[in-house]
Amino acid sequence: MSNSSASSLSEADRRKIEANRRRALNLRQARLTAHPYGAANGKSRPPETAIAVNNVIKVSGTKFIDSGGGFLIEQRTCVDPSEEEKPVDEREVPTEAVPVPIEYDECLECGDRFADSYLLNTFDYKVCDACRDSDGKHSLITRTEAKQEYLLKDCDLDKREPILKYISRKNPHNVRWGEMKLYLHMQIEQRALEVWESEDNLIKEKELREEKREITKVKKYNKRLKELRMDVRSSLYDKTIQNHVHSWGENEEYNEEEDTYTRTCETCNHKETYEKM
Structure with a gap:
């Protein structure tokens, strides 16, 4: 544009041109700004528009990128393009279970x-x-x-x-x-x-064991009966000895040489010699 035409512009036209120029610069700047996922997709990011590494935030084991606009963007791990999907081995594919025949x-x-x-x-x-x-x-x-x-x-x-x-x-x-x-x-x-x-x-x-069982029972019975008889006899004998009382009577024999008296039990003929004071 020549100087004559520039001088002929009014103040309003100049303001309009300046506003359009700023809008074009802002649009160009927005187009140059890379998406945060650009690095994950393997694309280069302009240095002036790249997000700083310090803006990475780790929450519960997951990394997020602070976009600066009030929200977080999950950071994706870089996929190695050299790693291609391996072919599936047919031998490793599980086959369906073969039904077992029923045995009768x-x-x-x-x-x-x-x-x-x-x-x-x-x-x-x-x-x-x-x-x-x-x-x-x-x-x-x-x-x-x-x-x-x-x-x-x-x-x-x-x-x-x-x-x-x-x-x-x-x-x-x-x-x-x-x-x-x-x-x-x-x-x-x-x-x-x-x-x-x-x-x-x-x-x-079974018959032999039954006979042995009967013999054993008879032996146990006889043994027990013998023990009971011995208990009865011993109790009677003890009772006779302990409860006997001598019956002396009135007959006494006097020995002049030894100056003693002798008396005899009328029940058991036991003799007792004693002196009189």
């Missing part, structure tokens, strides 16, 4: 095939629920009764293979007593046959 057992009673039953799960006895007879052949027996009736020991129940399974129940006679161990009656009978080899051997052993 043959019922010992009816011969039908079944997959699940109470006796199978509890006692490992292959009988289906339809053939289960709780009050008959599939009844339960306590551990004490099994040992007494079938002459079994603890090792026969706990250590001999296969170890018999049992269920625990509270004692119906007294809840404060220990829990009862209930076994399957049929399995106890089978275990007794394994131990004694035959039912006849088991019966003979």
